[in-house]
Amino acid sequence: MSAPAVMPPIKRYTGVMDWLTTVDHKKIGLMYFWFVLIMGLVGGALAGMIRIQLATPGAVWDAVQAAQLAGEQLPFNLYSEDRHFFNQIVTMHASVMIFFVIIPGLIAFANYIVPLMIGARDMAFPKMNAFGFWLLIPSAILMMTSFWVQGGAAATGWTAYPPLSLKGAGINPGQDMWIMGVHLAGLSSILAAINFIVTITNMRAPGMGWMKMPLFVWATFFTSIIQLLATPVLAAAVTMVLMDRNFGTTFCDAMKGGDPVLYQHIFWTYSHPAVYIMVLPAFGAISHIIAAFSHKKTFGYLGMVVAIGSITALGFVVWAHHMFTVGMPTGLQAYFMYATLLIGVPTGIKVFSWIATMWGGTLRFTAPMLCGIGFVSLFTIGGFGGLILAMVPTDQSLHDTYFVVGHFHMVLVGGSVLALFGMTYYWWPKMTGRMLSETTSKWVFWLMFWGTMITFMTMHLTGAAGMARRVPVYYADFKILNHITTFGYALTALSSLILFVQLLLSYRRPKITEDDPWKINDVQQSFEWATSSPPPVYNFATVPPIPVADQH
Amino acid sequence: MRRFALVFSWMFVAMSFGSVATGAEVAPSATPSVDTLVKTLNPDIFALDANQRPVHAITNVFTSPASDIARDVASNNWYNLAIYLPFLILPQLVLLFAIYRFRDRKDGRKPATFTGNHTLEIVWTAIPCLALLAVVVPAWKLLWKMELPPAGIERAVVVEVRGKEFAWDYKYQADNLSIGQDVAGIQEPLVLEKDRPAILNMTSNDVNHAWWVPSFGVKKDVIIGRYTNVWFTPDTLGVFKGQCAELCGQGHGIMWISSVVVDSEMFKTYRELLRHRNDTVKIWNLLAPAAVADDKELESQVAKYLEKGRGAGRVLALKYWIATNYASIARRHQPDLTSAQVLERGVARRAQLDAVLARSLSAN
Ligand SMILES: [Cu+2]
Ligand SMILES: [Cu+2]
Numbered sequence: 004m005s006a007p008a009v010m011p012p013i014k015r016y017t018g019v020m021d022w023l024t025t026v027d028h029k030k031i032g033l034m035y036f037w038f039v040l041i042m043g044l045v046g047g048a049l050a051g052m053i054r055i056q057l058a059t060p061g062a063v064w065d066a067v068q069a070a071q072l073a074g075e076q077l078p079f080n081l082y083s084e085d086r087h088f089f090n091q092i093v094t095m096h097a098s099v100m101i102f103f104v105i106i107p108g109l110i111a112f113a114n115y116i117v118p119l120m121i122g123a124r125d126m127a128f129p130k131m132n133a134f135g136f137w138l139l140i141p142s143a144i145l146m147m148t149s150f151w152v153q154g155g156a157a158a159t160g161w162t163a164y165p166p167l168s169l170k171g172a173g174i175n176p177g178q179d180m181w182i183m184g185v186h187l188a189g190l191s192s193i194l195a196a197i198n199f200i201v202t203i204t205n206m207r208a209p210g211m212g213w214m215k216m217p218l219f220v221w222a223t224f225f226t227s228i229i230q231l232l233a234t235p236v237l238a239a240a241v242t243m244v245l246m247d248r249n250f251g252t253t254f255c256d257a258m259k260g261g262d263p264v265l266y267q268h269i270f271w272t273y274s275h276p277a278v279y280i281m282v283l284p285a286f287g288a289i290s291h292i293i294a295a296f297s298h299k300k301t302f303g304y305l306g307m308v309v310a311i312g313s314i315t316a317l318g319f320v321v322w323a324h325h326m327f328t329v330g331m332p333t334g335l336q337a338y339f340m341y342a343t344l345l346i347g348v349p350t351g352i353k354v355f356s357w358i359a360t361m362w363g364g365t366l367r368f369t370a371p372m373l374c375g376i377g378f379v380s381l382f383t384i385g386g387f388g389g390l391i392l393a394m395v396p397t398d399q400s401l402h403d404t405y406f407v408v409g410h411f412h413m414v415l416v417g418g419s420v421l422a423l424f425g426m427t428y429y430w431w432p433k434m435t436g437r438m439l440s441e442t443t444s445k446w447v448f449w450l451m452f453w454g455t456m457i458t459f460m461t462m463h464l465t466g467a468a469g470m471a472r473r474v475p476v477y478y479a480d481f482k483i484l485n486h487i488t489t490f491g492y493a494l495t496a497l498s499s500l501i502l503f504v505q506l507l508l509s510y511r512r513p514k515i516t517e518d519d520p521w522k523i524n525d526v527q528q529s530f531e532w533a534t535s536s537p538p539p540v541y542n543f544a545t546v547p548p549i550p551v552a553d554q555h
Numbered sequence: 556m557r558r559f560a561l562v563f564s565w566m567f568v569a570m571s572f573g574s575v576a577t578g579a580e581v582a583p584s585a586t587p588s589v590d591t592l593v594k595t596l597n598p599d600i601f602a603l604d605a606n607q608r609p610v611h612a613i614t615n616v617f618t619s620p621a622s623d624i625a626r627d628v629a630s631n632n633w634y635n636l637a638i639y640l641p642f643l644i645l646p647q648l649v650l651l652f653a654i655y656r657f658r659d660r661k662d663g664r665k666p667a668t669f670t671g672n673h674t675l676e677i678v679w680t681a682i683p684c685l686a687l688l689a690v691v692v693p694a695w696k697l698l699w700k701m702e703l704p705p706a707g708i709e710r711a712v713v714v715e716v717r718g719k720e721f722a723w724d725y726k727y728q729a730d731n732l733s734i735g736q737d738v739a740g741i742q743e744p745l746v747l748e749k750d751r752p753a754i755l756n757m758t759s760n761d762v763n764h765a766w767w768v769p770s771f772g773v774k775k776d777v778i779i780g781r782y783t784n785v786w787f788t789p790d791t792l793g794v795f796k797g798q799c800a801e802l803c804g805q806g807h808g809i810m811w812i813s814s815v816v817v818d819s820e821m822f823k824t825y826r827e828l829l830r831h832r833n834d835t836v837k838i839w840n841l842l843a844p845a846a847v848a849d850d851k852e853l854e855s856q857v858a859k860y861l862e863k864g865r866g867a868g869r870v871l872a873l874k875y876w877i878a879t880n881y882a883s884i885a886r887r888h889q890p891d892l893t894s895a896q897v898l899e900r901g902v903a904r905r906a907q908l909d910a911v912l913a914r915s916l917s918a919n
């Protein structure tokens with residue numbers, strides 16, 4: 004008998020080095036989370052600059068222009084240089100919020116919670132998981148520092164439509180930096196997606212069949228499929244622009260035989276499914292939150308899974324509803340209109356099922372539950388705007404107006420962001436072992452709820468009244484509506500700041516000792532409440548029995 | 556008030572099928588004076604704020620449709636809303652009820668344990684499907700109507716529209732008459748005839764733009780390398796405002812659109828005015844605020860102008876364009892003249908021109 008092979012000692016770090024070298028999904032999840040919080044403040048600040056500019060029909064510029072005419076030297080003239088700066092802010096607000104807040108925000112929770120929910124000890128590829136997170140840092144640096152290069156940041160909207168995005172090639176590197184940033188963020192998404200698919204497929208605890216998987220796991224699974232299939236398409240689209248700008252190709256240059264509309268098709272082939280990347284995990288998490296605090300099991304589990312699956316599938320075949328004004332063949336427009344409307348059916352199933360989950364329960368209105376209910380309410384309103392926009396004749400009036408802006412913010416802020424708040428309140432005790440103050444949390448919720456409502460409901464009206472989006476000045480007719488919108492923004496900003504401070508201070512609150520601080524595990528179908536808060540490095544000493552055996 | 560009307564019509568009066576037109580009425584006049592003509596055909600230059608932004612109220616397709624397409628779009632939208640609204644309101648009401656009814660009163664009530672109900676699930680899948688059919692069929696019909704060439708196409712006004720950073724050029728294709736930016740660089744309105752189909756064939760010189768006048772109910776991207784088109788029949792007299800609706804760079808926000816709908820008489824007059832426009836440039840150069848208005852030279856230029864024709868239309872055109880140019884110049888910041896000074900000078904020079912014209916016309 005030979006001597007057992009001696010394992011080389013594993014080098015363990017502490018403190019900062021521990022975080023920098025960790026491959027633990029929980030630590031990576033928390034790093035994602037703090038990255039998202041900070042970028043959220045950045046994106047929110049950019050939104051604030053937009054709202055200050057738009058608070059009046061053009062007050063900031065008017066003031067700056069008047070000062071310049073009077074020969075005054077301005078201490079700082081963000082707005083006066085040219086109107087391009089406004090477009091840069093608009094572009095970066097969208098890019099930060101999409102690529103560094105909502106998508107990684109949902110990945111943050113998936114990273115932390117999914118392995119726990121399926122009773123796994125880590126992700127399938129822990130090092131790839133860490134790599135995926137660390138890719139976001141150079142990506143964010145590339146995008147944010149582009150403000151200080153010649154010509155400033157990309158100013159073409161997050162859609163980066165050519166020929167506009169082809170301008171300044173070789174002179175202004177902002178657009179190129181944006182494209183490289185998108186590439187890195189996209190690579191990060193793809194790596195995370197592969198990791199989730201492999202983890203969920205292979206590492207479920209014994210006895211957890213596909214149809215016993217918690218809904219958040221299902222949602223992450225479908226989201227990962229979208230990310231895996233769609234993100235390369237976005238990479239292809241922005242690469243065309245990159246090559247056109249730098250290597251003399253003419254994919255998008257109409258004067259040299261290219262086609263700017265081709266880019267739009269390829270771009271939206273990613274970017275429509277991307278909106279489901281930004282909301283499906285929220286669907287999953289909300290199901291858990293509502294079930295937990297109604298003290299019931301989720302209503303219509305199978306219907307929920309099928310609904311997420313069909314939204315995933317339909318999401319891939321409706322992209323051109325973003326392009327109803329480019330002059331597509333009529334038959335195509337009719338098809339895209341119908342396909343888009345069809346998405347309303349599975350979405351409706353989800354909304355009805357959430358309400359049915361609450362029906363007959365004993366509702367506890369904790370902060371996460373409030374966020375959950377707020378999500379259902381605001382998401383329904385947001386989706387309603389989508390139904391209106393899907394109608395081609397109406398859309399040809401509403402396209403590229405504030406109605407569209409109001410619609411997708413209602414879905415993304417009232418939906419995804421509010422869900423992220425809810426997920427934070429729900430899982431924070433599990434993730435850090437510390438309860439948050441319910442009073443503060445409820446303030447955060449109500450401020451966010453009414454802020455969202457005021458800001459984005461008003462935007463719908465502004466758009467219907469005829470205000471185009473991405474404009475720094477507007478007809479005086481829209482003044483009052485824009486005042487209201489800016490007021491609503493202030494509420495959401497206040498809410499986010501309170502949340503940020505609340506989470507920072509939470510590290511000084513006492514540790515909890517329970518595994519299941521919300522006392523909900525008798526109705527939850529996952530393992531995360533069956534281990535300590537926070538869980539040990541290895542998650543589970545022994546895999547516990549599945550808490551709820553029968554989902555149906 | 557109109558803002559409130561809009562809010563209310565959106566939130567509560569979704570079922571009102573008919574809509575009210577509110578475009579500012581422009582009264583046609585049998586023998587309009589030059590100033591009335593300018594005000595009718597180019598109202599923007601009298602209504603710009605200090606930053607060359609039009610202050611005319613912008614109207615929208617839902618509360619003030621002003622073309623056949625717009626009326627269809629608006630009523631189609633109210634119809635859709637009527638079908639959609641229950642799907643918005645009912646879940647919210649049920650949600651509110653559930654929040655109230657099933658709150659935990661700490662009275663030891665046990666939560667229900669059901670986890671599904673197949674009948675219910677089938678019903679709430681089937682009903683939305685039916686509702687979708689109910690909205691999609693009329694929308695399909697309207698879509699085809701919008702896409703197929705309009706009735707009366709043979710008498711349509713065909714306009715070639717060119718978007719460029721950050722203004723619009725228009726050309727009436729029947730007689731090759733162009734409009735674009737006036738002497739002060741201010742965007743000129745597109746003049747269209749009431750109850751006569753307008754066909755816009757659009758393309759771009761540079762990046763993508765989108766031509767959009769809300770009250771006409773049409774919006775189409777304007778793309779380099781291809782033509783896109785829209786058609787509609789304006790059916791209300793007035794000034795209709797719009798805005799470029801596709802991010803096109805720095806000046807996107809100030810890429811205004813303006814369209815004036817006039818009756819057929821006025822439209823004929825307008826084309827006549829346009830026809831003589833280029834010939835008035837030399838005379839304008841003599842009369843412009845910065846120029847020295849020399850009577851002798853003016854007389855010889857006016858004589859040259861009249862050589863090509865001395866009909867009433869041609870004379871009116873000369874007066875019209877000089878008046879328009881002055882109104883427009885007064886809106887732009889001039890190096891050493893205030894707006895009032897420009898207008899004052901304009902009155903004097905137009906009188907000078909009138910005198911010269913009267914002399915030249917009576918000379919033969
Ligand atoms: Cu979409
Ligand atoms: Cu534009």
